[in-house]
Amino acid sequence: MSTASYREAVRAAMRKALRDDPRVFLMGEDVGRYGGAFAVSKGLLEELGPDRIRDTPLSESGFVGAGIGAALGGMRPIVEVMTVNFSLLCLDQIVNNAATLRHMSGGQVNVPVLIRMATGAGKQVAAQHSHSFENWYASVPGLKVLAAGTVQDAYDMVLAGLEDPDPVVLFETMVLYNMEGELDEEASSLDVWHARVRREGSDVSLITYGSSLPKTLKAAELLAIDGIVAEVLDLRSLRPLDTEAIVRTVSKTHRAVIVDETYRSGSLAAEVCARIGENAFYELDAPVERVCTVEVPIPYPKHLEDAALPQPERIAEAAKRTLQRGG
């Protein structure tokens, strides 16, 4: 057990996979000489060489598709797409090839590719660099989607994604790369596919993942000051969604707030909300609340960006509303 940053955890997991398995290689924009746009792969080129750590041209569709093709050809590629914003340029390859080839071939081919991308806002980089579209990917049959909200998960999810026979999209949160946390490489687990309670509670369930996990834990602390004991559930896997864990926490607290940085309409929170309605309606003592990104292309000025995104105070207020409205 040691302390590491989220960035170091991703790097350590990739280094381990690259050392252990000659089929694994990393490719993406500026992953080599530059060290990664977020310095995630810093040092890997020097250690593993240009055959395994491949700088690509700015051709998202080309190199993501090449990762899919290489997976068909027996490799285990890690493809880094700098951010989810740029992944819109390779959405076709991910949705129409990675996700469909197994099914369309009648199960004859697998696409074991790990596609990593940074997501989320909070760095004042304006609308084109601040989207969160985890919900889009989470709606596609044939994909598996993970979101790392802790340092340990950042490590485990890289290894789990590479071990999986299916295409895995791993969301890393841009603003969490510097976050420090505990990392136990020895206790690493490939079971990243189930939600986990990050804080036990009895009054209200705060359901979240990835980028919003630290903010939600902060909100739970704010609520504790007012004597409200919130449970925080980290979804971790966005496809498949752990419906059982969602039902379990709602059945325990009877109130739910879903926190998610995607835009509110059609958000991942909307899907979670629907599953609660379908599976735990009679457990609810109050209407479900959602705290999502306000429906505006993310503005550049800090005060407006902050106001657009889920924040601990907004989450705590939503939790209190469920307590006021309930029976």
Add this chain to the structure above:
Amino acid sequence: MGLTRDHALELLHQMVRIRRLEEKAAELYSAGKIRGFLHLYIGEEAVAVGAMSALRPDEAVVATYREHGHALVRGLSATAVLAEMYGKVSGCSRGRGGSMHFFCPEARFYGGNAIVGGGFPLAVGLALADKMQGRRRVTACFFGDGATDEGEFCESMNLAALWKLPVLFLCENNQYSMGTALARHAADVELTHRPMAFGIPAEKVDGMDVVAVERAVRYEAESVREQGTPRFLEMVTYRYRAHSMYDAELYRDKAEVAEWKERDPIALFVARATEAELIEDADVDAIEQEVAAEVARAVEEAEAAEWETLEDLTRNVVAREVP
């Protein structure tokens, strides 16, 4: 012609197989047995037959949604492809793909790709996997003239040239991007200019001449194997039938079609091979009979094949379900 009799018979046999199976498919479409999209290759047979004869069995093929011919010549049985068009479980993709999505990893046949241009990066990746694993072999990527307008064409050319990958880009220029003629979709109709911009050697061949296609692809494939770098070959051809079964063909003259039919790849080859005394009329008859029997058998088997059960609807979405 520089051919043995056996090889001449084989080339003819394969072209006839494609044509007769597709004629039957069109008929079955009208009868409602085949649904969805059906894109026929009739007129372009010399391209797939010539090219496939020049590739080794362990070399990967990435094809388009007009891939019946490629799959047949690559070794998929007439029954497997016809059953796939029916949507039966005995089809080459268990019926899940249909006409546009034939797969057979044993034959290293990777689709059957129906997003125009989407196959380019796959071919680049397959070639990258070969290179990284130390295998000297070609990945053959078939695509139409229309696909050269897609961004992925440029992205993939650049990547293949930059990383020195053994991809053979095989352009089937049938003159139309669906219903849009080459001169109406390409600023420069000389398609070989585009790969040259990436330093990729590019040649052009008469795609109605199976012998010329085979010779050209053999040369190109051997160069790719030897040098480990990409090459581009344009094969100029023509689609006799409509783009798909929904196409009223408002965009081209009947006279133009008739003109290209005078250079029918099968008739052209029969005439030349007969003149060269490689084959005679009786051979053509024998091939026709053999193919007719094969096609009839395929129809019978596809008709008799099972439908997948509804219980299996969500099968093969992922390789491993999360417990």
